[in-house]
Amino acid sequence: MSRYDAIVVGAGAGGGVAACVLAESGKTVLLLEKGHSLDFASTGRDHLRNHRLSCYGHSTGPDIEGNPRVFEDEGGEDRVVKPHWGEYNNNASCVGGGTLVYGGQAWRFHPLDFRMASTYGVPEGSSLADWPIGYEELEPYYERAEHEIGVSGGPPAPQMPHRREYPMPPMPATCKGERLRQGAARLGWSTQAVPLLASSIPWQGRKACINCQHCVGFACPVDAKNGTQNTVIPRALRTGRCRLETEATVTTLVGDQREITGVEYVRNGARETAHAEVVIVSCGAIETARLLLRMGLGGDEVGRNLQGHIYASACSLMPEPIWDGVGPGATVSTLEFSHGNDGLIGGGMLADDFLVLPIVFAKWHRPPDVPAWGPENKRWMREAYRRFVTCMGPVQDVPSRESRVTLAYGVTDSVGLPVARLSGTTHPETIRTARFLQERAEEWLRASGAERVWGRQPSLGLSAGQHQAGTCRMGDDPAASVVDSFGKVHGTRNLFVCDASVHVTNGGFNPVLTVLALSYRTTTELLRRW
Amino acid sequence: MPTSEWPLDDQQLAALRAALDRIVPADDWPSATELGCDEFVRRRLEASSEVLALYREGLDRLVSQGFAALPGHAQDEIIGEIEATRFGRELIENGIEGYYADPGNGGNRGAQSWKMMGFEVRG
Numbered sequence: 001m002s003r004y005d006a007i008v009v010g011a012g013a014g015g016g017v018a019a020c021v022l023a024e025s026g027k028t029v030l031l032l033e034k035g036h037s038l039d040f041a042s043t044g045r046d047h048l049r050n051h052r053l054s055c056y057g058h059s060t061g062p063d064i065e066g067n068p069r070v071f072e073d074e075g076g077e078d079r080v081v082k083p084h085w086g087e088y089n090n091n092a093s094c095v096g097g098g099t100l101v102y103g104g105q106a107w108r109f110h111p112l113d114f115r116m117a118s119t120y121g122v123p124e125g126s127s128l129a130d131w132p133i134g135y136e137e138l139e140p141y142y143e144r145a146e147h148e149i150g151v152s153g154g155p156p157a158p159q160m161p162h163r164r165e166y167p168m169p170p171m172p173a174t175c176k177g178e179r180l181r182q183g184a185a186r187l188g189w190s191t192q193a194v195p196l197l198a199s200s201i202p203w204q205g206r207k208a209c210i211n212c213q214h215c216v217g218f219a220c221p222v223d224a225k226n227g228t229q230n231t232v233i234p235r236a237l238r239t240g241r242c243r244l245e246t247e248a249t250v251t252t253l254v255g256d257q258r259e260i261t262g263v264e265y266v267r268n269g270a271r272e273t274a275h276a277e278v279v280i281v282s283c284g285a286i287e288t289a290r291l292l293l294r295m296g297l298g299g300d301e302v303g304r305n306l307q308g309h310i311y312a313s314a315c316s317l318m319p320e321p322i323w324d325g326v327g328p329g330a331t332v333s334t335l336e337f338s339h340g341n342d343g344l345i346g347g348g349m350l351a352d353d354f355l356v357l358p359i360v361f362a363k364w365h366r367p368p369d370v371p372a373w374g375p376e377n378k379r380w381m382r383e384a385y386r387r388f389v390t391c392m393g394p395v396q397d398v399p400s401r402e403s404r405v406t407l408a409y410g411v412t413d414s415v416g417l418p419v420a421r422l423s424g425t426t427h428p429e430t431i432r433t434a435r436f437l438q439e440r441a442e443e444w445l446r447a448s449g450a451e452r453v454w455g456r457q458p459s460l461g462l463s464a465g466q467h468q469a470g471t472c473r474m475g476d477d478p479a480a481s482v483v484d485s486f487g488k489v490h491g492t493r494n495l496f497v498c499d500a501s502v503h504v505t506n507g508g509f510n511p512v513l514t515v516l517a518l519s520y521r522t523t524t525e526l527l528r529r530w
Numbered sequence: 531m532p533t534s535e536w537p538l539d540d541q542q543l544a545a546l547r548a549a550l551d552r553i554v555p556a557d558d559w560p561s562a563t564e565l566g567c568d569e570f571v572r573r574r575l576e577a578s579s580e581v582l583a584l585y586r587e588g589l590d591r592l593v594s595q596g597f598a599a600l601p602g603h604a605q606d607e608i609i610g611e612i613e614a615t616r617f618g619r620e621l622i623e624n625g626i627e628g629y630y631a632d633p634g635n636g637g638n639r640g641a642q643s644w645k646m647m648g649f650e651v652r653g
Contacts, residue, residue, distance in 0.1 A: 047631040055627065056577070212653030221653065325650050358630040358649050363623075372613070373553040373622045374606065381630065382559070385647040 004030045004243075007263050007276040009250050009291070012097020013512055014498035015282030016228025017145070017519035020235050023242040025527050030274050031236065032248040032265055034283075035061035035094035037229075040219040043101075047359045051092055051101040051466075052217025054084035060101050060219070061093035066414030069286075071462075072423035080411055089308070089422060089465040091284050095246060098466050099227025099512065103216035103330060103354050104197030106151040107509035108142045108160040108517075111135035112339045113346075113396065116505045120345045126427040127305050127401045128345070131504045132476050132485040135160065138517050141524070145516035146195075150203050150226035153195030159335050168200045170331075171209065175324045176389045177331030180352055183448025184334055194330045194351050197512070199224045206230065215328035216354040228516075248272075249415050253279060253295045253495070260495045266415050278526065282498040282519070285464065289405040289471035289501060290420040298482045298489050303405035303471050306422065307506050308464035309394035310430055312348060312437035315365050316450035321386035329355035333393075337440050338508050344433045346396030348508035350441055353390045361385055367454045389450065391441040394467065395434040395458070396508035398427040403462060405471050425462050434458035467511050472501035487522035498522050537575050537582055542589040544598040546571060546621075552605045553625035559646045562625050562637075570628030570637035581620065588617030 006022050008015045011033035019031040036042075043050075043059035050059060057064055062083045070078050071087035081087045091098045112119050114131040122128045143164055145151075152168040170193035184191045198220070201208050209224040223230055236242035245267060252264040254273070262275035281288050289303040333351035341347045356365065362381060365388065366372070370380045403424035411419050435458060442453045475481025478490035483502050489495040498519040500511050507514065536543055550562035550571070562568075575582045592598075595608060612618035628637030630644075638644070644651070 044634075045632060046634060048627060048635060056574075210653040213649070213651055321648070323648060325652060327653070358644055358647055359627060361647075362626050362630050373609070373625065375555050375557065377626075378554055378557065378559070381643075382646050385649065 002030065002274045004028045004274060004276045006278040006280060007032065007274055008280045008282060009263065010034070010097070010281065010283040010287070010499065011095045011228070011233060011244065012282060012284060012499065013099050013228055013515045014519040015280065016096065016099070016233045017516055018280050018282060018498045018523045019242050020232035021520060021523040022527070023236040023239040027241065029236065029242040030276065031233070031242055031244045032250060032263070033095050033244065033246045034249050035246065037095040037246050038100060038219065040221045040223070043219045045214050045218055047357055050217040053357070053360055053363070056084070058084045062090070068411055068413070069419050070408035070411050070421040072421065078408070078421070089286065089462060089468060091466050091468060095233060095244070096227040096229025097284065099197070100219050100229050101217055102197070102227070102466070102512060103328060104225055104512070105330060105351070105510040106146065106153065106195040106197045106513045107349065107507070109135070109507035109509055109514050110159055110335070110338050113505060113507040116346060116396070119339070123345065123398060123427060123429050125400065126429065127399045129475070129504050132474055138514070138521060139163070141517035141520040142513060144520050145513055149197055149228070149231050149516060150199055151195050151197055152200035153193050155192065156195070157192050157335050159338065166195060168203060171196060171198070171200050171328065172211065172326055174326045174329065174331050175322045176352055179318065179322060179389070179448050180332045180391070180444065183444055184332070186447045187443065189334045189336045189444070191332050191334050194333045196328060196330065197226045198328060199226060204231065209328070211327045213325055213327050213355050214357070250291065251415060251417060253291070253297065257297065257491060259493050278494045278496065280496045280498050284499055285468040285471045285501040286405050286420050286422070288497055288499055290407065292472065292489070293405070293407050294417065297492065297495065298472060299478065299491070301473060301480065301482050304401045305399040305470040305473055306403045306405055306424070306462070306464050306468070307397035307399045307426055307470040308462070308467040309397060309506065310426065310434050310458055310463045311392050312395050312434045312441060312458055313390060313392035314438055314441035314445055314453060314455040315367070315388065315390045316445035317384055317452040318387045318389055318449060319451045322389060323386035325355070327355050329353060334444070337437055341433070341436055344436055345398055345429050346433055346508055348393040348395040348433070348437050350391050350393040350437065350444065353392055356388065356390070358385065361388065365390065389445060389448070391444055393437055393441070394508060394510060395430055395437055397506050398429040399470055399505060400424060400427045422462060422464070425460050428460055431458055431460050467506065469500035469503040469506040469511055472497045473504050474502040475504065486525045487518065496522060496526065536572060538586065538589065541593045542586065545589045545592040546585070548598040548605060549592065549609060549621060550625045552602065552609055553622055554629045560642055562629055565629055565637055565642055566639045567625050567628030567637045570635055571624050573636050574624055584617050584620060588612070588621065
């Protein structure tokens with residue numbers, strides 16, 4: 001039996017930061033990760049098995065066998081789904097979690113993202129609510145995440161006041177970015193570079209981004225993408241006070257409703273037990289909820305308000321080739337429609353996309369009048385690829401209590417535990433906002449000189465994969481939330497959640513910087529009270 | 531690729547190759563099988579007994595129509611008819627995947643489809 005000051009379950013964005021903050025403050029930490037420790041060499045560039053497109057598998061976990069989920073489809077039927085299927089709503093499961101393979105858009109949430117209910121009211125059937133904290137309280141921790149993990153960009157968007165510039169300049173301008181900047185200027189829309197958790201210059205002893213063509217969905221060939229796996233987790237390990245165990249599946253939180261005294265886990269087929277003063281769960285919004293549900297901890301709200309992001313997007317053809325192959329590719333954004341859209345709830349950021357791989361172009365971006373095969377399809381692929389530009393953005397989810405994680409009794413994982421069951425969708429108001437944003441994306445592309453613009457109507461459905469959030473909602477009222485404003489599970493003395501589970505709403509932005517910032521805040525406060 | 535390594539008989543294989551070359555036909559650039567899309571499909575069949583059964587059944591139907599020996603426009607008509615079936619969707623998707631995904635998957639030999647499109651891997 002081992003004893004630590006803290007046990008952190010899950011070595012992704014939230015767990016990595018938590019382990020580092022605690023270990024560097026002198027605490028002993030056991031960091032447990034279900035997945036493997038991976039890098040570029042072990043994950044490669046398979047265009048059909050990556051985190052962007054996972055037709056036949058993926059390279060970054062969870063392992064395809066032994067980790068099913070159950071998904072309730074539109075007809076109310078339960079189906080057992082595998083990790084690389086869309087319905088699974090996967091996020092990478094490995095050291096670093098999604099941060100190993102993300103595109104790394106480093107957005108702070110907008111100040112109004114924390115006050116959705118008081119800004120817009122609560123639509124019937126939704127569980128829209130304000131956060132118990134505001135932008136100002138999170139601001140110092142956003143700054144810390146930007147500077148410790150490493151963000152390239154700037155100048156920062158004025159909607160989210162910064163005290164310091166980003167630590168690295170933006171990535172190089174691209175032809176399509178320049179074109180879109182001009183288009184936005186014609187419309188009178190302000191723009192800024194997309195802030196990225198990747199290095200535009202050498203950073204912390206690692207190389208700068210080589211602007212390759214395989215960023216989002218893949219590990220970085222020169223380790224210039226900044227995740228927890230190459231920043232805070234190595235820092236935690238260097239203290240000598242943090243022990244990282246991979247391929248370790250937590251089976252039990254030991255203790256009672258008030259006090260957790262440790263965890264039991266399985267590693268290499270062996271059952272292990274470790275004890276600690278504090279236990280932090282950071283497995284992502286689906287697996288964190290599953291663990292608390294299995295343990296009967298956190299009350300009736302655990303697993304509810306599952307959300308992510310439905311994306312609004314539009315595609316276009318420019319009159320001449322514009323592809324310059326300069327990655328990562330997400331370069332220019334507008335926050336004109338984050339809030340204040342007439343008659344709509346919330347909004348979202350719009351930006352250009354990461355470089356699109358040929359097979360992704362073939363599968364996702366074909367206009368409705370181009371056939372799926374044959375000579376016309378081939379001509380399209382040949383003539384359109386280098387003229388293609390797309391704009392998109394994550395639409396602020398209007399949450400619903402009926403969108404949720406429960407336990408799928410009768411379906412178990414490789415260690416015999418009931419798996420997560422996903423059901424419900426976000427509130428239909430989200431789709432009205434998504435349609436509006438799609439129209440704005442189309443408008444932007446037309447103003448940028450596109451000779452042809454098309455889009456796909458956004459439709460209602462669960463979209464809680466990489467951006468999964470909301471299942472252990474933060475709040476002051478224990479009857480209506482799971483954790484307090486510092487991430488501590490209501491009613492417990494020493495059980496914390498450090499991941500997007502605690503998000504009350506998920507912003508109209510990629511959520512990872514908020515996950516990182518909240519983890520800094522939660523663990524800083526935990527140390528203060530220790 | 532010798533036929534003996536295929537989990538398909540000669541007629542099924544001939545129908546498969548003919549169909550793939552209608553899904554991505556030759557023009558100034560190579561056809562599907564010229565870039566190894568048949569090898570891409572072979573790996574799919576090797577990986578999944580379910581997919582193998584789907585292909586065998588679907589290809590048998592094409593064989594019964596004399597698919598491989600039909601003129602191109604007649605082959606196109608048949609593919610059009612099966613486009614919305616499970617087998618048809620799989621066949622078309624696999625043809626496109628074989629042609630445009632990375633060469634490590636067995637198709638897209640020499641990354642020629644990427645050259646055709648202008649997708650350059652520089653880093």
